[in-house]
Amino acid sequence: MSRNRGPAGEQNGGPIRRRGTFSSRCTAVAAVLRVAFYSNRPYALHLHRHCTAAAAADNKSFTVPFEFRNNTFQNRAAMxxxxxxxxxxxxxxxxxxxxxxxxxxxxxxxxxxxxxxxxxxxxxxxxxxxxxxxxxxxxxxxxxxxxxxxxxxxxxxxxxxxxxxxxxxxxxxxxxxxxxxxxxxxxxxxxxxxxxxxxxxxxxxxxxxxxx
Structure with a gap:
């Protein structure tokens, strides 16, 4: 039986095992964020916060997709x-x-x-x-x-x-x-x-x- 995954990268309450380099993971996450930005913005904002926190925990920097810069996300979500x-x-x-x-x-x-x-x-x-x-x-x-x-x-x-x-x-x-x-x-x-x-x-x- 497959295990359910939560929206923030969780699996039945526990973290999913990380695979690949941090850079490759960030690239993949950025792509997901862009898709979510245009289809499910509350989830996109949640995912963005999770990725930023995960990057900080690894002492790494996370490149924010352009849709989240300069209040673009907040503006569009408001409208x-x-x-x-x-x-x-x-x-x-x-x-x-x-x-x-x-x-x-x-x-x-x-x-x-x-x-x-x-x-x-x-x-x-x-x-x-x-x-x-x-x-x-x-x-x-x-x-x-x-x-x-x-x-x-x-x-x-x-x-x-x-x-x-x-x-x-x-x-x-x-x-x-x-x-x-x-x-x-x-x-x-x-x-x-x-x-x-x-x-x-x-x-x-x-x-x-x-x-x-």
Whole structure:
């Protein structure tokens, strides 16, 4: 009968016999960590701590995979809690002035002020995020990788160069065109999604509430 192995390299409560050089073991563990990082992050963090402790016990150094450096792991794990959740617009402040500053016409502004979009953030296996916004007026979506510039056509028709960066539970979306630079800060919380939109000296705040 085979013996069960625990997630931290244990076998029925006891340590597994080590095989190979320390360097080869670290290389193998680093590969496992990278796979776990993208598929099971709580386990990856547990495994990473175990390997670091084991290296210290051997008076050796353990090369940390790049995914665990510079708060990358903590940032992505923080955002995972808000994936595949839908948020519906609950309140909006100064949205008409914001749209006006973008050059949006009066009729479109009136329609924009009457709808309550539902937004959702999802993530694919290759690490790309998709942010969708659906309403009776218009459905839009963008797909991006954190920190990488991409082409975007905004809901009001502007062609911009966009970049999305992350800090904890916040996504900062910067849109640049020949005439304007706009920013959209999205702060995800269990009970709401807060958006702060800025262009020139105009600031708009929109709050969304979870619907599932």
């Amino acid at each position: 995972d809690d808000f994936l595949n959740k839908k948020y519906k617009l609950s309140s909006s402040e100064n949205f008409d002035q914001y749209m006006k500053a973008l050059g949006v016409g009066m009729l479109t502004r009136q329609l924009g002020n009457t709808v309550s979009p539902v937004v959702e953030l999802t993530k694919s296996d290759d690490g790309k995020y998709t942010l969708s916004s659906n309403s009776a007026f218009k459905n839009t979506s963008i797909t991006f990788k954190l920190g990488e510039e991409f082409d975007e056509v905004t809901p009001d028709g502007r062609k911009v160069k966009s970049t999305v960066t992350q800090e904890g539970n916040k996504l900062l979306h910067t849109q640049k065109s020949d005439k304007l630079v706009t920013t959209i800060l999205r702060e995800f919380e269990p009970d709401q999604l807060k958006m702060v939109l800025k262009v020139d000296d105009i600031t708009c705040t929109r709050v969304y509430k979870p619907i599932q």
